[in-house]
């Protein structure tokens with residue numbers, strides 16, 4: 001492999017006066033300026049798409065509004081949250097930030113600056129999975145609604161469940177421990193059952209006239225769970241599903257608990273070339289798992305992958321199945337066009353989505369390629385700062401026709417061939433997953449990737465426990481090993497949305 005292929009740059013920001021492929025020469029802007037633009041953009045306009053870049057029937061604020069509200073914009077909140085975390089952990093950061101070369105090139109760190117805020121809206125060779133926990137929650141999706149049970153619920157002023165709230169419907173009985181995070185459609189809580197097993201519970205309030213996303217997700221998880229029962233070795237990078245229910249208009253489902261998203265980790269930690277490649281391989285395997293279970297994801301991006309816990313801490317899970325659709329195998333059943341103008345997140349969406357066409361397996365792989373490039377060369381995707389959807393689509397076309405040399409120099413050489421292969425897959429064709437996996441294995445061999453090496457976030461120092469919190473800490477950590485405790489403290493706990 002030529003030396004140039006191995007060179008990586010750390011400068012994630014566009015250089016001064018850099019020419020963007022959209023044709024305009026943009027002055028370098030600071031993240032703050034971009035953020036301001038973004039905020040500005042989110043206010044006011046009535047748009048067919050949400051400021052998150054997704055087509056949604058309601059505003060990303062979660063309210064049925066006819067305009068997008070900057071203060072509640074999902075991205076805005078995420079950015080704020082990332083900034084808060086960044087400040088909190090800045091003193092704990094480590095790694096090579098001064099650009100000095102290290103002995104081994106694969107040890108070089110890829111520093112990702114805080115996510116760019118474009119003015120536009122815009123998935124290894126691992127040991128077999130550990131046996132699933134034996135929750136006292138039967139694997140069922142039957143729902144029930146009982147007023148009596150609803151009385152046990154405790155909410156705060158914003159209708160969020162408070163710690164201690166009891167969710168009890170037939171087959172499910174859990175207690176809320178804390179809020180883990182919020183999406184555009186509801187909250188995700190850490191819950192435990194009577195045997196002290198911990199899970200994540202996703203909730204959504206049903207509102208009249210608004211189609212439910214959670215319903216779709218439950219349907220998908222239910223089908224996947226059934227498929228996995230018949231094929232126990234499949235879908236290991238998809239979350240376990242432990243049932244769903246409803247209490248009055250609060251709909252919820254229980255799934256496996258995972259750690260932070262890949263996106264949040266690579267934003268916070270300088271990752272090595274090896275880590276980036278391992279994440280890409282895991283992300284690819286997640287897609288293959290979902291496809292094997294019969295679904296296309298339609299929103300592949302680093303945000304929708306989460307790191308596993310405990311023995312699974314080197315595994316990456318494909319999450320958020322709110323936009324999945326069944327794979328259609330018979331061409332005569334394939335709709336000629338999609339119901340929506342655009343589905344996905346502009347930065348990572350496949351060209352098919354830009355054309356308003358139905359997405360199939362190849363499209364998830366295309367989004368995976370963009371996600372991988374974004375891991376190796378942060379913020380370098382040529383359309384990262386492009387507002388116009390059409391132009392962004394054209395830039396993606398150009399990317400496959402003439403891959404930019406600065407990107408090629410930062411990604412593993414076999415990726416060029418992977419890009420060619422993915423680009424050649426037709427709508428109804430099943431991608432050659434084996435060929436892609438072989439190329440990935442090849443990349444891992446070339447760079448002597450050690451799959452047992454801890455990830456950067458595993459090595460991060462954990463804060464010293466305060467004496468008075470020792471009891472609480474014991475409670476949280478009773479089922480976790482030391483490494484996972486680091487993740488829980490530094491990441492999961494940090495993701496509790498404050499105020």
Ligand SMILES: Nc1ncnc2c1ncn2[C@@H]1O[C@H](COP(=O)(O)OP(=O)(O)OP(=O)(O)O)[C@@H](O)[C@H]1O
Pocket residue numbers: 180181182183184185186187188200202239255256257258259261319320322495
């Ligand atoms: N299984 C899980 N285990 C642990 N945390 C989770 C789990 N699922 C979700 N989370 C956390 O909850 C947050 C909200 O998740 P959710 O899927 O509702 O929203 P999102 O993916 O961020 O947004 P949206 O669904 O609107 O695209 C996530 O950002 C993540 O931090």
